[in-house]
Amino acid sequence: MWVEGRVTKRIDWNKQLFSLRIEADIAPFVAGQFIKLSELQQGKRIARAYSLVNPPRADYLEVLAIKVEDGTLSPNLHNLHVGETIEVSSAAAGFLVLDEVPPAKHLWLMATGTGIGPYLSMLATDQPWQRFDKVVVVYGVRYARDLAYLDVLEQYLQRYPQQFVLQTMVTRENYAGALVKRIPEALDDGSLENAVGLSLSPESSQVMLCGNPEMITAAMQSLEGKGLSKNLRRKPGQVTVERYW
Ligand SMILES: Cc1cc2nc3c(=O)[nH]c(=O)nc-3n(C[C@H](O)[C@H](O)[C@H](O)COP(=O)(O)OP(=O)(O)OC[C@H]3O[C@@H](n4cnc5c(N)ncnc54)[C@H](O)[C@@H]3O)c2cc1C
Ligand SMILES: NC(=O)c1ccc[n+]([C@@H]2O[C@H](COP(=O)([O-])OP(=O)(O)OC[C@H]3O[C@@H](n4cnc5c(N)ncnc54)[C@H](OP(=O)(O)O)[C@@H]3O)[C@@H](O)[C@H]2O)c1
Incomplete structure (x- = not known):
């Protein structure tokens, strides 16, 4: 159930937000899935879920987490240094x-905060680019400094200029190109569809939502x-x- 993981790299995006690259021998997984990271605290097992940011083909695991x-658990993860170990679930x-x-024609990937993680894994596979005419990432954060992996996302703009749309939503300050609005409000008032240049409809859209409940x-x-x-297995729809939490 648990295997030893060794931290091989960390990125500190800001004081609270960080990524850990971990080497651990786990079973093959599908882009979008999560692992559990775990430790014993006073003899009690503490385990929490973290989405994998890396694509399945990578020879490392990577998670994006906030303290x-x-x-x-997350403050202890935040304290981990390169070379230290953490227990990892053996399967995602x-x-x-x-x-x-x-x-569908259009895939909308909407996230707040660390919820961007699973989409990064998916975008690094062929599936979204082969299956959808348009791939839209909507990434909502408090401050621009919370936009992790922005460089990676911007590379997709270069690579798929006709197919990829990136819309940042920064709620607590102005930031170039971002809407200063929460995702649901921008859905309600039409400003998200307007900014992206596409309409959401059951006929054309599949949506994923990840992050803040x-x-x-x-x-x-x-x-x-x-x-x-x-979208449920027993009753297919458009929102997964x-x-x-
Ligand atoms: C399927 C799944 C995937 C997840 N993937 C990630 C991930 O990729 N990265 C990540 O940082 N967390 C992720 N989480 C949340 C993570 O599992 C932990 O809940 C989180 O790290 C807090 O654990 P803790 O023990 O420090 O806090 P706890 O003592 O368990 O306190 C939990 C409280 O922390 C807050 N909280 C939890 N997670 C977050 C978060 N990500 N952002 C903001 N506030 C939060 C909520 O108020 C929650 O009630 C995921 C959770 C699930 C269920
Ligand atoms: N981000 C930071 O600078 C910071 C600093 C200290 C500690 N933390 C810790 O990190 C945790 C999570 O922070 P986070 O910034 O990653 O995640 P978050 O609080 O979920 O915020 C991410 C984005 O989601 C929006 N949001 C929050 N509640 C929403 C709702 N009910 N409906 C729609 N949108 C909503 C936020 O907008 P709003 O801005 O309008 O809330 C923000 O744009 C906090 O609980 C705290 O423990 C974060």
Whole structure:
């Protein structure tokens, strides 16, 4: 169940937000899935889920995490140095994967905060580019300094100029090109579709939502207002979600 992982690299995006690259021998996974990181605290096992940012073909694991003040595990992850170890689940899991998403013209990948992680893994595979005419990433954060992997996302703009759209949403300061609005509000008032230049509809769109659970609830409500419904195995729809807490 648990294998030893060794930290081989870390990136500090800002004081709280960081990435850990980890070497661990786990089973093959699908882009969008998460692993668990774990440690014993006073004899009690503490385990938390972290989405993999790296594509399945990589020979390392990478997670993007935020230090939650007063959190049980994340402050300890934030303290990990290169060379130190952490326990890793031997297999990844999760259904926020493109195999679960029905065909459509447009794929919208919407995230707040660390919820961008699974999309980075997906974008580094062929699947989104082969299956959809347009791939739209909507990335919502508090401050511009919270936009992790922006350089990676901008490379897709160069590589797929006709196919890829990146819309940042920075809620607590002005930032070039970003909407100063939460995702659900920008869905409600049409400003997101306007900025992206595409409409959301059950006929043309598949949407993934990942991150803050309150964002997901509010965005889901807004998307339902546009005729989209939750994508379930027993009842396919247009919105596939992963709540981080
Ligand atoms: C499927 C899944 C995938 C996840 N992937 C990631 C990931 O890639 N990166 C990541 O940082 N976290 C991710 N999480 C959240 C992660 O598992 C932990 O909950 C988080 O690190 C806090 O753990 P903790 O023990 O420090 O805090 P706890 O003591 O467990 O406190 C939990 C509280 O922290 C807050 N919180 C938890 N996660 C976040 C977050 N990501 N951003 C903001 N506030 C948060 C919430 O208020 C929550 O109630 C994921 C969760 C799930 C269920
Ligand atoms: N980011 C930081 O600078 C910072 C600093 C100290 C500690 N932390 C820790 O990190 C945790 C998470 O921070 P985070 O910035 O990654 O994630 P977050 O609080 O989920 O914020 C990310 C984005 O989601 C938006 N959002 C929040 N609630 C929403 C809702 N109900 N509906 C729609 N959108 C919503 C935020 O907008 P709003 O800006 O309008 O809230 C922001 O644009 C905090 O709980 C805290 O423990 C973060």
